[in-house]
Amino acid sequence: MAKTEIQKKPKFQTSETFFISALLSLSGGLQDAYTYLLRGRVFANAQTGNIVLMSCDFMEGEWYKGLRYFFPVLAFVSGVIVAEMIKRKFKKSRHVHWRQIILVFEALILATVAFMPRSSNLLATMLVSYSCAMQVQAFTKVNGYRFATTMCIGNIRSGTESFSAYMHEKKKENLHKAILYYGVILFFALGAALGGLISHSLGYKSILVSAFLLLAACAMMHKEKM
Secondary structure, three states, rough: OOOOOOOHHHHHHHHOOHHHHHHHHHHHOOOOOOOOHHHOOOOOHHHHHHHHHHHHHHHHHHHHHHHHHHHHHHHHHHHHHHHHHHHHHHHOOOOOHHHHHHHHHHHHHHHHHHHOOHHHHHHHHHHOOOOHHHHHHHHOOOEEEEEOOOOOHHHHHHHHHHHHHHHHHHHHHHHHHHHHHHHOOOOOOHHHHHHHHHHHHHHHHHHHHHHHHHHHHHHHOOOOOO
């Protein structure tokens, strides 16, 4: 008599759970609102928007204005490279997970930005973009699905694709996947809204809330598998 195979739910690392993803998305939305509202109308995460604005300024001969968008893009590229370096160096560490190192590093960067004056807006935005890149490179999955915590376009596409598949095939797995993606988008939007609200009362120090969210996520990853 053949043994009945019992289907088990797949186990994911703590860093791939929806709760951690929600915290990181909340932080990511806040970071974008922070740099746009308080640091010179430049995006921390939306590098597509920065490239569009940069190109328009360059075409109009506004070279200095265009550089405000160019340097954050370079900082984002650098953040991806450094995140990969950290991953390669600490991936086999038995004492701390490499993703936790990145979260602590991010939090320290954001805490530094909180105390930078208006005259350092460009540098502040570059540092936040650098931090965002590290985060988006380190956290790429939620419940096994590819996603991003600091931008929405890919999540919107994937979520809508999954919902469309559910409408045609009626598979609950596709609906569950769509809800995950839309949930991450919702928390990103809530983070941006929170950033807009607290920027009026806390000013430049409002980015500390984002740093706190990152440290909270780091603490929740204490059981992360190496």
